[in-house]
Amino acid sequence: MGKRALITGITGQDGAYLAKFLLDKGYEVYGTYRRLSTPNFWRLEYLGVYHKVYLIPADLTDMSSIIEALKISEPDEVYHLAAQSFVEASFETPVATGDVTGLSTTRILEAIRLVYPETKFYNAATSEIFGKTGILNGGRPLNENDPFMPMSPYATAKLYGFWITRIYREAYGIFAVNGILFNHESPLRGLEFVTRKISNEVAKIYLGLSKELRLGNLDAKRDWGYAPEYVEAMWLMLQQKEPDDYVIATGEAHSVREFVEKAFGLMGLDWQKYVKVDKRFFRPLDVPCLVGDYSKAKHKLGWEPRTKFDKLVEVMVNEDVSRWERWLKGERFPWDAPNYPSESNVLTRALRM
Numbered sequence: 236m237g238k239r240a241l242i243t244g245i246t247g248q249d250g251a252y253l254a255k256f257l258l259d260k261g262y263e264v265y266g267t268y269r270r271l272s273t274p275n276f277w278r279l280e281y282l283g284v285y286h287k288v289y290l291i292p293a294d295l296t297d298m299s300s301i302i303e304a305l306k307i308s309e310p311d312e313v314y315h316l317a318a319q320s321f322v323e324a325s326f327e328t329p330v331a332t333g334d335v336t337g338l339s340t341t342r343i344l345e346a347i348r349l350v351y352p353e354t355k356f357y358n359a360a361t362s363e364i365f366g367k368t369g370i371l372n373g374g375r376p377l378n379e380n381d382p383f384m385p386m387s388p389y390a391t392a393k394l395y396g397f398w399i400t401r402i403y404r405e406a407y408g409i410f411a412v413n414g415i416l417f418n419h420e421s422p423l424r425g426l427e428f429v430t431r432k433i434s435n436e437v438a439k440i441y442l443g444l445s446k447e448l449r450l451g452n453l454d455a456k457r458d459w460g461y462a463p464e465y466v467e468a469m470w471l472m473l474q475q476k477e478p479d480d481y482v483i484a485t486g487e488a489h490s491v492r493e494f495v496e497k498a499f500g501l502m503g504l505d506w507q508k509y510v511k512v513d514k515r516f517f518r519p520l521d522v523p524c525l526v527g528d529y530s531k532a533k534h535k536l537g538w539e540p541r542t543k544f545d546k547l548v549e550v551m552v553n554e555d556v557s558r559w560e561r562w563l564k565g566e567r568f569p570w571d572a573p574n575y576p577s578e579s580n581v582l583t584r585a586l587r588m
């Protein structure tokens with residue numbers, strides 16, 4: 236029998252790609268989802284895996300639902316991806332972000348310790364935990380030994396998650412790892428993140444559906460990789476003999492301005508005619524530059540990024556243009572007609588009673 240994996244946050248960008256990746260490897264895949272007023276399964280549908288995964292209702296703030304998800308799925312591997320993941324929103328909801336993005340990692344680790352201590356655990360840590368170190372070191376690519384100096388409530392919550400994962404590894408011998416992933420993007424990226432906001436708006440402007448793009452800090456630099464390649468790194472971390480923490484990145488930093496220039500340029504448009512800087516999109520604090528050194532992952536996991544900046548921008552812009560072109564022809568997409576979870580793949584605690 237294949238292995239069983241439980242993914243928290245299966246409805247998000249990484250969750251959907253990881254579900255597909257694990258299904259292709261022969262895993263039985265379980266994922267938690269939370270009740271929303273409008274269901275959010277479009278990414279799973281987009282990748283054609285919605286009917287191949289088992290869905291378990293759970294909320295990160297509800298310990299009993301997490302325990303139930305473990306009991307239902309009996310996983311060999313848990314990938315903890317669910318979080319309030321938008322840095323900007325964490326300034327608006329700092330307490331809730333601390334609870335959902337930080338404390339929930341402890342809820343899951345406690346549930347694992349109590350119910351399935353043999354389960355291997357992946358924690359979605361982030362390059363955001365380096366924060367200010369990204370500039371204090373003069374822009375040198377950051378590795379696992381660099382100091383953490385978070386600059387947002389989100390990053391602080393993630394740093395808590397990072398340390399509690401290490402503590403459960405050392406205190407209880409749980410196979411628990413942190414993936415310190417730098418930004419990774421794709422056509423499944425949420426529309427509020429800067430790369431997808433740009434690619435989506437460029438497509439609309441190109442097709443005459445929009446006239447301008449409003450952005451914040453154009454000088455910020457990020458290390459942008461391609462999400463489907465990053466989920467493979469998560470899996471590789473759990474296949475090692477010993478649990479450890481790894482940086483996953485491309486090793487290149489590019490500014491938001493460069494992303495804009497490249498994306499508009501691909502469609503033959505002059506970005507300066509369309510982009511307006513809008514103070515609403517500036518953050519109270521913003522990490523100026525993040526770039527990662529993935530040498531350890533290359534050496535120990537055999538992992539390397541394949542899709543770099545130019546190709547990534549191309550993939551995202553082309554996909555958004557193609558979606559809007561099809562939409563103009565009357566084609567409708569999963570997010571236009573959201574599905575409610577079907578009885579066939581939803582598992583609830585009633586099944587265990």
Ligand code: NAP
Binds near residue numbers: 250295321335415
């Ligand atoms: P994402 O697209 O925003 O997905 C977040 C997931 O968390 C969604 O499935 C969301 O469910 C779920 N979630 C949020 N609050 C929840 C709650 N209270 N209870 C249960 N589920 C909840 O994020 P992503 O880009 O896939 O990132 C995955 C993880 O990696 C996150 O932890 C993120 O912080 C971390 N990370 C991401 C990057 C990156 O560049 N993408 C880099 C480093 C680390 P709904 O669909 O219901 O909203």
Ligand code: GDD
Binds near residue numbers: 360429451516
């Ligand atoms: N979202 C957004 N919207 N960002 C903008 C905008 C805008 O209109 N204009 C400029 N930016 C700048 C932000 O200020 C930030 O410096 C940069 O673009 C990237 O912003 P996001 O795309 O929102 O990503 P992030 O780097 O803050 O966070 C993402 O990457 C982290 C890993 O480093 C998220 O995926 C986090 O969950 C993840 O941990």
